[in-house]
Amino acid sequence: MTSPAGTLGTVRVRFFARYAELAGCSEGTLTVPLPATVSDVMKHVRSAWPGASALPAQPLAALNQCHVRLDARVSDGDELAFLPPLAGG
Amino acid sequence: MGYLTTAPLALEALLAEVSAPHCGGTCAFLGTVRDGPEDGGVTAIEYSAYDAMAEAELDRIVAETRRQWADARVAVRHRLGMVPAEDASIAIAVATPHRADAFAACRYVIEEVKKRLPVWKRELRADGTATWVDPSGHPSMVGPA
Numbered sequence: 001m002t003s004p005a006g007t008l009g010t011v012r013v014r015f016f017a018r019y020a021e022l023a024g025c026s027e028g029t030l031t032v033p034l035p036a037t038v039s040d041v042m043k044h045v046r047s048a049w050p051g052a053s054a055l056p057a058q059p060l061a062a063l064n065q066c067h068v069r070l071d072a073r074v075s076d077g078d079e080l081a082f083l084p085p086l087a088g089g
Numbered sequence: 090m091g092y093l094t095t096a097p098l099a100l101e102a103l104l105a106e107v108s109a110p111h112c113g114g115t116c117a118f119l120g121t122v123r124d125g126p127e128d129g130g131v132t133a134i135e136y137s138a139y140d141a142m143a144e145a146e147l148d149r150i151v152a153e154t155r156r157q158w159a160d161a162r163v164a165v166r167h168r169l170g171m172v173p174a175e176d177a178s179i180a181i182a183v184a185t186p187h188r189a190d191a192f193a194a195c196r197y198v199i200e201e202v203k204k205r206l207p208v209w210k211r212e213l214r215a216d217g218t219a220t221w222v223d224p225s226g227h228p229s230m231v232g233p234a
Contacts, residue, residue: 083207
């Protein structure tokens with residue numbers, strides 16, 4: 001899905017585990033200018049949730065429940081999650 | 090769906106799930122909460138997840154396993170919430186016609202889980218401290234549980 005340039009999009013942002021503690025919440029919504037990458041949204045996240053500024057420069061991210069690189073394109077209505085180092089198993 | 094549970098894991102149920110007449114080799118893996126000499130008195134691990142993504146990721150891992158080993162039957166459960174030391178946090182059972190594939194496919198599932206599953210653990214210790222586990226080697230203390 002792509003979004004036309006010059007528009008705004010709403011992104012659901014989610015934090016987990018240690019990152020939820022740092023951000024002070026587990027989720028929220030952000031309105032961001034589009035087009036935007038995960039990295040672009042990350043900048044807005046750091047200012048919207050000051051605690052999130054303690055997240056690493058390049059955290060793991062998932063877009064709509066799939067692992068993505070930080071240059072992945074974000075669209076209106078997407079769910080963007082920041083994932084601490086994985087420790088399953 | 091339904092790979093995640095807060096209930097204790099029952100390997101017998103997974104073995105029954107993968108059992109089939111054409112499968113002559115079954116490989117089972119259990120990952121358990123460890124309190125080794127270097128672990129500092131771990132009494133339990135609290136597991137949390139990005140539930141919807143963890144279910145989807147396990148679906149993808151199981152599908153990949155079945156693509157790679159066409160006759161494989163695969164069952165996986167990951168436990169969430171508080172898991173006491175020595176209890177299993179993950180159980181995997183894979184049955185295939187021959188044993189080599191059962192070992193390889195079971196190994197594939199656990200290695201992909203380690204790389205990809207959005208699950209986190211906080212080690213709880215007898216002294217009341219709790220630590221987020223970072224397999225990349227940078228644990229962060231979060232104070233008394």
